[in-house]
Amino acid sequence: MNLTLHIWRQENTTAEGRFSTYRVEEISPDMSFLEMLDVLNERLINKGEVPVEFEHDCREGICGTCSLMVNGVPHGPEKGTTTCQLHMRKFKDGDEITIEPWRAKAFPVLKDLVVDRSAFDRIIQKGGYISANTGNAPDGNAIPIPKPDADWAFEAAACIGCGACVAACKNASASLFVAAKVTHLGLLPQGQPERYLRVTAMVEQMDQEGFGSCTNTYDCEGACPKQISVRNIARMNRDYLKAKIMGN
Amino acid sequence: MIGIFRSTILTKIAMALSGLIWIGFSIAHLSGHFLLFAGQEAYNAYGQGLKDLGPLLWLGRIIFIISFLLHSFSGILLLSRNKEARPVQYKAKKPIVSTPQSRMMALTGILLFTFMVYHLAHFTWGVVHAEYSHLTYTLSDGRAVHDVYTMVVAGYQNVFVCLAYVLFMLGFGMHLSHAIASVVQTLGFNHPMYNSLVKKVANGLSTIIILGYISIPASVMLGVLKLTGGH
Amino acid sequence: MKLDSKIPSGPIESKWSNHKFDLKLVNPANKRKYTVIVVGTGLAGAAAAASLAELGYKVLCFTYHDSPRRAHSIAAQGGINAAKNYQNDGDSVHRLFYDTIKGGDFRAREANVHRLAEVSLNIIDQCVAQGVPFAREYSGYLSNRSFGGAQVSRTFYARGQTGQQLLIGAYSALSKMVGSGAVKLFTRKEMMDLVLVNGHARGIVTRDLATGKIESFAADAVCLATGGYSNVFYLSTNAMACNVTAAFRAYKKGAGFANPCYTQIHPTCIPVSGDHQSKLTLMSESLRNDGRIWVPKKQGDNRPPSQIPEDERDYYLERKYPSFGNLSPRDIASRSAKEACDDGRGVGPGGRGVYLDFADAISRLGEKAISARYGNLFDMYQQITGENPYKVPMRIYPAPHYTMGGLWVDYNLMSTIPGLHVLGEANFSDHGANRLGASALMQGLADGYFVIPYTIGGYLAEAKQSAVNTDMTEFKLAVKQTEEQIAKLISIKGKRSPTSFHRELGLLMWDKCGMARNEQGLKQAIDKIPAIREEFWQNVNVLGDAANVNQSLELAGRVADFLEFGEMMCHDALHRNESCGGHFREEYQTEDGEAKRNDDEFAYAGVWEYTGLGKKPNLHKESLAFENVKLATRSYK
Structure with a gap:
């Protein structure tokens, strides 16, 4: 199939960006979206043009490195799927595809479609952990954990930190990302001692990074490749309020 | 207190709580005005009854004013923060699961504010359509009171006023339907067991409230409520 | 090159505990005077960086990703083994040890494998304490499943995403130490070279992948946890960025590379x-x-x-x-x-x-x-x-999926370069010629949480090296060499993309040094690789500039190293005249096509020493003694 791509090109963080239009031909429907971009880049290199920078790594939907706003939807039109697992058979011959980077003040563009998501790391560094120094652990079965809690914790922990929630949110809010971690650790007995300190520290860092606020539109859940529920955000709000009332 | 507005979550909670007070107000306000259907006497007596509350009325007004200020201040604060959070817009951006009303809260909020100013100017301050705002009515117990019945009914005999009212109310409905469900989420309640119920209540309640409000000018238009010529 | 495995004496069950006691200690007040560089933030790297910082060392931690959480450990699906015997089905440390030795086709070092089985118990405890959401039964207790190569149920898992959950556990431990200031984290910095001072590993050279800046960092010891080299085949299940550069540069600086032909x-x-x-x-x-x-x-x-x-x-x-x-x-x-x-x-x-x-x-x-x-x-x-x-x-x-070969390390996980420690898939130590399922995660975490925190102290307490800084000639020279290589790659402006060379090398390696190998094919590959390499250095086309994000440039550097590494791998496969585990030589099979091991001649780890570009590396042997497990032929008929 033949496609027309409108791709955001930007030299570096401070440079002005613009859209460039490219034609790609003879794209196989079996290709992944990123392989289609590989083909474009090979052709660009062979023509002596600077290839398009986009981030990717595991290409099996788990590392969270790939991003891309594909026709206005993070990770493209396929529900619960990262861009690397999106395949070209979801598109039609002759389609026009607009490809943009994640857009948020907290995610500055480094080049083309590559953005800096280190704000997420800084939020985790403030409290997205259980303090258990190596060597302190009791036996793994010392504290049984009810299966529903363990399952919910797992579902929240499935977050891959890709930033699609921020990209999808009309306010560029990181609430789903933060809430997923707050819930994951806050549900487990091991996470109780730091539960309220954690939520306070993480939410405050989230605010400091310049993310927007949650206005409950839930596009984050719709865009999340791991389909993490906004239920976690309610839980974070509750924990945060409790923490504030208790003076944490 | 100021610290609350440094946190997006607390600001949201302030917004939710103040909004909740206004949801209560809109229900109470509607129930009061339903007395229009009970006739001029009852309605005017209700109007006078409110006035007779004296300091209590002012207490209520102060609560509503504070909630209003809190609600709009939080809203403006979050809005400006949210605009700042995405300095460069997308060229193509599609909603995924979000509803139009959830995305248009600021717009419907501003619409609502405009409506309130007009509504107060019309019925409370008597600045617009002033010709009906100083009539008196004598209750059966002989007291001469403000004839609010005539003021309201006469006000809605203007087609344009009615049309504007209905449009404003549709905007209010949009605001309300997202608001009711949103309050529940913001205050930390979300469970698969009752989520669909919350959604139904939010939509049902906002529909009832809006239909209730629209029923007043509609009744005037249809001649169900009419001027009586007064006393 | 001297290969001293430093295996502690005594019965296998007590080697590790005796060794821990015998190791010299660094007193708590002195630990903060030592700086340790950790390269890589996968299971091994993140666990090591966090644990060393908890002990009080100053840690500089590097990853080429935008975040430590992206490391490819994240992609492991199945699970992690541990000899907990929660199922009461007869599991024990000894059984896990035995299964791993046998699964590795008798080409691993007994003492290391036994230690791995011992600390497997602590790993599960540690991960649970960190909040790793392992699968559980309705009772609330941990669930297990069985996996290939074992007759007991000892695999702990978190649906199909065990690697992700374990990595996030290690990442959160690391993040905590970054937050507290004990670890200085450097993201988007790729290690380009190792710096030796007085024969000891004392620092690294990095390239910042966002700004292109070449810098060097000094330390008292260096830990490489930089993963495996399956991408030498171009197509593999590894992530796109996985590469051999860090390990290979260390090899070029004198670290022995063991058993590169063992690929799974x-x-x-x-x-x-x-x-x-x-x-x-x-x-x-x-x-x-x-x-x-x-x-x-x-x-x-x-x-x-x-x-x-x-x-x-x-x-x-x-x-x-x-x-x-x-x-x-x-x-x-x-x-x-x-x-x-x-x-x-x-x-x-x-x-x-x-x-x-x-x-x-x-x-x-x-x-x-x-x-x-x-x-x-x-x-x-x-x-x-x-x-x-x-x-x-x-x-x-x-x-291609996993590489058992890697930099040679002794019992303390130290390579042949003093001070250079190698952890996880990057080393060669525990899986022999074939790795069992659910053992990679176990080894990465064992090395990071429970081995290196003890053994590095022993090195630091005894090394007694003088202080170094990045103004020294050794550092400046290494920086200069890296800058020259980058400039060279950018300046060639040939006709072929870096990917096309990678693909060409990969196809050749897969064809000649893949699932089945033979003498003739390996010799052809050894002839052909230098030609591809030569063309690469004359005809590669790297566009864009070096002072910015430039993935073509990153890839070109990695492919350049694969082009040298592939040749060494073929030498190793060619010299090992037997079939064992992941190394199958068509000449050495039984009548019905089964692998034929040759224990008399090849019960050793083959360790290669760099001798110069294009020259055949020197082979050294660490012979493997099997005192606790009897050598036997695997049969699955």
């Missing part, structure tokens, strides 16, 4: 769909529990699978290995698929695939039961191939 080929991956293929996706091995593997009996039979009658199908694993059938070990299943395809009976595009058919299982158990077991895998398969595996058989083919 995973039997159940989704086959290549065309020339555009950029990587291969693994489908969990568990599928072989219910799927039957077959190819048409006739060569070139391209009828759709549903039209091939039962008696014209060859269920070759069931035919050749009646007792293990479709569940025969990874290396055997992989090789048999290759044989069938080489015979012209492969299916799908290019004829490189075999069917994994669930029709029987579906008619026996119903589609619902199969969906409950493998639903997510079936969905993933359908997403990638566009075919519905409930209706048509899956197509699978083996793919």
